[in-house]
Amino acid sequence: MRYSAVPARQLRSAMLAATVLPVLGLAACQSTGPMGEVASIQTAQGSSENISSLTSVIDRNPRDPEAYNVRGSAYGRAGDYRRAIKDFDQALALNPNFYQAYANRALINRYLGQQPQAIADYNKSLQINSNYAAAYIGRGDVYRLAGNSQQALQDYERAIQMNTTDPRAYAGRGLVYQTTGQHSQAIEDFATTISLAPDQPNGYNGRGLSYLALGDDDNAFADFNVAIKLNDGVAESWTNQGLVYEKRGDKARAAKSYARAAQLDPNYKPAVNGLSRTRSGGA
Incomplete structure (x- = not known):
């Protein structure tokens, strides 16, 4: 710092x-579908019990991409990145337009240090849905950590212009401001971060x-x-x-x-x- x-x-x-939310802030699936079972057990996040329950859902619905996306998120939270990647791959094989799964896989690639793959996945997510704020924020994080402050700033500001309530957008921009010595602006962004996530x-x-x-x-x-x-x-x-x-x-x-x-x-x-x-x- x-x-x-x-x-x-x-x-x-x-x-x-x-960095804000250092634990995996994987996006929950947002499209509609037969996901009542999954929604009811997501709160356990990366616990072994939750993963077991999600596996049971997949066994009953092996062609449901959202089930793989949610279990991949659970594996990611548990730190099992290999299985997380495998599940996101399967979700995308079943639904090539599943932009949330691209963004989730990008985050895992980032944690694995595979930055080009992470950028490629975020780009694909945004190609499918150019209004997906989480992908701009995630890509901004990759750019920022790589020292590309200008591109990071552009991505954070794009998310903020979309009226996102995700505190990571303001925290990321605040970190960029800090890097460039613009501390007054950084303080304003961190204050917004606090208002959106007062318990973090x-x-x-x-x-x-x-x-x-x-x-x-x-x-x-x-x-x-x-x-x-x-x-x-x-x-x-x-x-x-x-x-x-x-x-x-x-x-x-x-x-x-x-x-x-x-x-x-x-x-x-x-x-x-x-x-x-x-x-x-x-x-």
Whole structure:
């Protein structure tokens, strides 16, 4: 993530990791069809019980593309990307115009690091339905993470112009603004993100980082604390809190925050580096 009080490299890493809805936000099937059974069990998302139930639905309706799309989404949420891809492939074999399945497969390809395939799937989804905001947002995320800020901004703004209520559109645009140092605009977008998803920590983390970049430590600290209160299992939130403590010269509290972040995610470099700077004997 980007901020002014610590090295830009660390800020950049933190901001990229604070993407809104880091868990798979796979699109539920939206077309009509014999999906009453599926709709009634989707709330379990990626649980083994839900996947088993969805498999039973497919056994009874082996030619229903929506059933494969929903089970693919469940596999994606469970982290079983190979089976997710297989189900989306089958959904598309049964219905080549299933634009939601293209967008869902694109998201899995993105998580697998297969960015060209992800872009191709988003393009196909939008070719079928040029008004599908979720595909613009997803493609924008791929462009943003690849450092293509201009194309990412265009996709987020296209979704926003369609009056989407998906908080990811505003969060994504806010991250682009942050990347280019437009922190006032970023704060506005993160505020909208928060209004659309008040129970998610990412909007608060994003807004807090822009507050911090503008020297508004008090509002930044308040946002990071809210993020922790909403979900105390997010390493980025604790790392961001540590940044404020460190900027204030309170290395003891900063070290505790960084240590908690590193405990949650031992591979999260901003937390590990922050702990190294602030723990006893650190530079």
